[in-house]
Amino acid sequence: MEKLTTTLSSQTVSEIEKDFQPDAHSYRWNTAKKDTLGDVIGLTTADMDFPRTPQMQQVIVNFAEKGCLMYPTQHPKLNPVTLRRIHNRYKASNIESEDILFFPSVLTAMNALVWALNPPNTPYTLLTPNYPPLFNLSQPSKILEMPLLDTEHEDPTQRGRIDFAKLKTEMHLRQSKVLVISNPSNPLGKVWQPTEINEIIDFARKNAIHVLSDEIWIDWTFESPATSFAKFITSPTSNHSAILPVESQSQPATKSTAAKQPTTSKSCCNASFDPKKTPAAGISPVEYSTSEISDPTVAVVMATSKTFNIGGLNCAYIITKNKPLKKKLQYYLNFYCTAPSQLAQHMLIHLYEQGDETFHHYKELVRKNRDYLVEFCREKIPQLRLLLGAASHVVWIDASALTTTASNPADFFLKNAKVHLFHGSAFGSQYTKFIRMNIATHPHILAEALNRMHQAIKNSH
């Protein structure tokens, strides 16, 4: 192999090499092994092959000694520490403590939001390409895919515009009331700019649409920080939206039906295990989901998992100011008895207070891998068009210039290079010529994967 001018700093390599071992139990490496025989390199799921810090290990050790393994309540520091980060890092000083609700993961939070806001039997709208599980929120919801424009534009800052006229027509036609967005976008790495966010929110207000912004990648920008939709959240004009469960709507509120109304509570999973105390006991989620929240709402979901590489110890939260929505979400948490584990809460507190240096280190490792990838593809695989965005450690790649990969470039690389990548079609039906590559791995593994891909293309001619 010719010498690439971008070399990986040997210090960096040895730093992470000493502890490095692909985790065979992780979804990414395990699936790679199961899918085919042999030593497949797994570059699919978006987590990182970098070791945890001694401080993170200490949190786990301390927890093992004294931590609560019973059904959790909310740690008293969880809310203030998170709020401080929302104020200091995302500059959303409009957000108050009571506007934050904790969930075990982003996907449970997004599911709850679609369940709470999306009228039954109407589709929610998803801007595509987008993260595959966002296509399946709160089934049996249907979905309206709305492809972003110019996703392959030469200038990365011009990629992924919204066609508002089309969005309005289609959402109106399909009676869709919920718009789901990822900010920054997975897989595009597009960081939504304040003017664009303003436009989206303005559109949503005028058309009575709820906006759900999945901001799991919010910290993962390479240049300037991303703007959170949370900065733009205002209190709804009215907080008296009809959110009463169906059975209550059909009768005057008596003492007993009033007692069934959900209450906002500071505990993660309050009273969940005593049906008599469960706020909405006896009302099924199906009935409850039919109650409408009329004020157009912006809700944001954030988490620790991408920033600190703890997808297996996740702690997520919804930020919203809509009181009826909060009540409905609290009902959901109580009904399903769901909450982040105490260990996940302890880890959030530690990482939000002291973890940013570690994150910075991860990001520098990924930045070097990005540089290496760019140079390698320029010199050896120019057929792969890297659509590098301004954020995240996954890279969206246009493989349409590869003539030898038949209809599915991900299949081609799995079979011929033993490199496991995601196929673009999972991110939207029209992206069949695309692949997504996770580059947050050991530099030697990335180099090996790229060499194998290069060789596979050469062999296929």
Ligand SMILES: Cc1ncc(COP(=O)(O)O)c(C=O)c1O
């Ligand atoms: C945009 C997006 N949302 C959500 C998730 C998953 O979040 P969680 O594991 O907290 O459910 C991912 C994971 O890659 C993601 O990229």
